[in-house]
Amino acid sequence: MLLAPSSSAIRPVRTRFAPSPTGYLHIGGARTALYNWLYARHTGGHFVLRVEDTDAARNQDTAVQAIYDGLRWLGLDWDEGPGVGGPYGPYAQSERHEIHGRYLEKLLAAGLAYDDEGAIRFRVPDRDIVVNDLVCGEQRVNLKAQGSTRWDPETKENVPANPDLVIRRVDGSYIFHFVNVVDDIEMAITHIIRGEDHLPNTPKHQALYEAFGVEPPIFCHIPLNLNADGSKMSKRDTGASVAEYMSGGFLPEAVCNYIALLGWSPKDDQEVFTMGELIDRFDLDAINHSNSRFDFEKCKWLNGEHLRRLAPEALVELAQPYLVAAGLPAEDSRLTGAMSLARERVQLLTEIPALIAPVFAPVISYDPASVAKVQKREGVPAQLEVLRRHFADAEPWSAVTVHDALNAAAEELAVKPGVLMLPCRVSVSGSGSGPDLVPLLTLIGREEVESRINAFEQILGGTEPSNP
RNA sequence: GACCCGUUCGUCUAGUGGUUAGGACACCGCCCUUUCACGGCGGCGACACGGGUUCGAGUCCCGUACGGGUCGCCA
Numbered sequence: 001m002l003l004a005p006s007s008s009a010i011r012p013v014r015t016r017f018a019p020s021p022t023g024y025l026h027i028g029g030a031r032t033a034l035y036n037w038l039y040a041r042h043t044g045g046h047f048v049l050r051v052e053d054t055d056a057a058r059n060q061d062t063a064v065q066a067i068y069d070g071l072r073w074l075g076l077d078w079d080e081g082p083g084v085g086g087p088y089g090p091y092a093q094s095e096r097h098e099i100h101g102r103y104l105e106k107l108l109a110a111g112l113a114y115d116d117e118g119a120i121r122f123r124v125p126d127r128d129i130v131v132n133d134l135v136c137g138e139q140r141v142n143l144k145a146q147g148s149t150r151w152d153p154e155t156k157e158n159v160p161a162n163p164d165l166v167i168r169r170v171d172g173s174y175i176f177h178f179v180n181v182v183d184d185i186e187m188a189i190t191h192i193i194r195g196e197d198h199l200p201n202t203p204k205h206q207a208l209y210e211a212f213g214v215e216p217p218i219f220c221h222i223p224l225n226l227n228a229d230g231s232k233m234s235k236r237d238t239g240a241s242v243a244e245y246m247s248g249g250f251l252p253e254a255v256c257n258y259i260a261l262l263g264w265s266p267k268d269d270q271e272v273f274t275m276g277e278l279i280d281r282f283d284l285d286a287i288n289h290s291n292s293r294f295d296f297e298k299c300k301w302l303n304g305e306h307l308r309r310l311a312p313e314a315l316v317e318l319a320q321p322y323l324v325a326a327g328l329p330a331e332d333s334r335l336t337g338a339m340s341l342a343r344e345r346v347q348l349l350t351e352i353p354a355l356i357a358p359v360f361a362p363v364i365s366y367d368p369a370s371v372a373k374v375q376k377r378e379g380v381p382a383q384l385e386v387l388r389r390h391f392a393d394a395e396p397w398s399a400v401t402v403h404d405a406l407n408a409a410a411e412e413l414a415v416k417p418g419v420l421m422l423p424c425r426v427s428v429s430g431s432g433s434g435p436d437l438v439p440l441l442t443l444i445g446r447e448e449v450e451s452r453i454n455a456f457e458q459i460l461g462g463t464e465p466s467n468p
Numbered sequence: 469g470a471c472c473c474g475u476u477c478g479u480c481u482a483g484u485g486g487u488u489a490g491g492a493c494a495c496c497g498c499c500c501u502u503u504c505a506c507g508g509c510g511g512c513g514a515c516a517c518g519g520g521u522u523c524g525a526g527u528c529c530c531g532u533a534c535g536g537g538u539c540g541c542c543a
Contacts, residue, residue, distance in 0.1 A: 018543090019543090020542090020543050022543090052543065054542090116541095117541095118541095119541055120541095121541095133473095135473090136472080136473060136474095137473095139472070139473095141471075141472085146470080146471065146539080147539080149469090149470075149539090150539065150540085151469065151470070151538090151539055152469095156469075157469065158469055158470065158539095161539090166540080166541045167541095168541085169541040170541065171541080173541085175540090175541070175542090175543095176542070176543050177543095195537090196472090196473065196474090196536085196537065197536090197537055197538070198537095198538090199472065199473070199537075200471075200472055200537070200538035200539070201538070201539090221473085223473080223474075223536090224536070224537075226535090226536075228478095228479075230535065230536085232536080232537090258480095261480065261481080265480090265481060265482075267481095267482070267483095268482080268491090269481095269482075269490080269491045269492075270491095271480095271481095271491085271492055271493090288480095288481080289473075289474060289475095290473085290475065290535095291473090291474070291475095291535080291536055291537090292479085292480065292481090293479060293480080294479090294480095295479050295480065295493065295494085297479085297493060297494060298479075298480065298492080298493040298494080299493095300493095301493055301494090302492095302493085304506095308506080343506090344505065344506045344507095345504080345506065346505095403502095406502080407502095416501075416502075417501085417502050418501090418502045418503060419502090419503095420502085421502055421503050422504095425503070425504090431504090432503070432504070433503075433504035434504070434505085435504095435505080436502090436504095436505080436506085437502070437503080438502080
């Protein structure tokens with residue numbers, strides 16, 4: 001009973017993400033969830049979250065929580081699932097026993113399943129099963145022929161095997177392949193978007209759909225994400241857990257943007273997308289066919305791009321926890337101005353405190369290398385003296401007057417303004433690099449700038465730095 | 469081992485028979501009479517290999533190599 005999936009076009013799209021509670025949300029899983037979510041949003045359909053827990057793994061609240069937290073942080077809200085309910089519940093596999101039992105009965109009654117020493121096996125048909133995958137094309141396999149041998153990794157050889165699928169264990173619990181299909185049928189899932197690692201299993205699922213006389217959903221197997229070195233990404237690898245991004249100063253929309261691009265292409269040169277744009281542009285026909293490697297640097301760059309598109313006020317909001325942790329004021333009239341400076345060079349929210357600290361820090365921590373660089377120069381104390389004099393005349397203290405003062409000092413000394421910038425910068429921030437100097441000085445204020453230049457002159461004069 | 473998926477700059481990718489093979493990250497250089505950064509400009513850098521088909525192939529076909537995946541009473 002092979003049925004073409006064409007008629008499903010009239011059904012409202014229903015996608016699902018079905019993670020097992022492993023205690024963390026893998027970035028690859030996050031991408032799978034994202035694609036399902038995007039497709040549902042793109043088509044105006046529904047996105048379902050179903051937790052594939054098992055009896056044995058029950059009561060692992062924290063393990064499930066990590067998945068919820070990750071999805072919520074990414075902004076991938078589910079229309080049906082744990083916490084929100086829905087017409088096709090329950091949404092935890094462990095609570096769907098009766099349903100699974102009912103489907104098992106169907107198979108048993110039709111003679112398509114049988115008891116094997118207490119376990120129950122699904123009788124696999126002896127004919128080609130055809131799967132149509134949106135990405136990988138047509139897959140054709142005879143499960144009976146293929147399953148009659150099994151690879152034994154111990155002896156490294158093929159050994160005879162029973163091709164019929166165990167669907168219920170001796171202990172009465174059900175096997176993944178079976179519950180997966182049953183739940184997808186029951187939840188009226190129309191599109192299965194999942195990792196390519198499931199592709200070889202799909203003919204088994206197809207056979208089950210056919211056994212139940214149900215039109216299978218549209219399969220879409222997406223290529224995998226690998227580590228930078230091409231190895232499989234596992235729990236311990238850098239960037240593998242969404243939790244790292246949550247605490248590492250990333251913006252959820254930047255992470256979504258990046259992982260969306262790993263495996264899907266907008267087919268043009270746009271790289272920075274808002275969530276709305278992703279929803280708009282995302283479609284299944286533009287999914288790539290080959291595996292990709294995770295480039296943490298590009299992910300950071302993209303995060304910087306998203307940060308740069310934010311209003312300073314929004315940045316103040318987002319930086320709150322990092323400011324507090326760094327002992328910086330969480331509320332201050334200069335914060336917005338400081339953010340618009342930090343915004344220009346920031347990639348991660350975690351970098352913000354160091355960037356704006358000079359605006360607020362009463363004590364400068366001098367970077368030895370930067371100080372040494374200044375010390376090597378001739379005539380710096382005299383230059384700072386002239387600079388300070390012009391700063392004293394800047395009235396009122398503003399970006400314009402500070403800028404003019406800097407230029408005037410340079411003119412008097414017959415040097416380019418740039419020559420004065422390094423000593424000035426190190427004086428007020430302790431570092432040779434940082435936000436744009438003039439706005440930084442403006443923000444710090446005349447009094448504080450002058451006293452920091454004073455302090456730095458003393459250091460250059462041979463007095464021991466109070467803060468090496 | 470069998471079966472499946474794949475292979476364009478280091479990485480992410482555009483490219484659907486005729487292109488100087490385009491963009492982005494990273495890297496390098498220059499510019500922004502102001503350092504670092506941001507931005508702008510430029511540079512480096514790729515069609516895995518071998519056969520076909522074709523007037524013509526990154527694009528189609530076959531093979532090889534390489535990478536990944538799957539073969540559980542795991543999910």
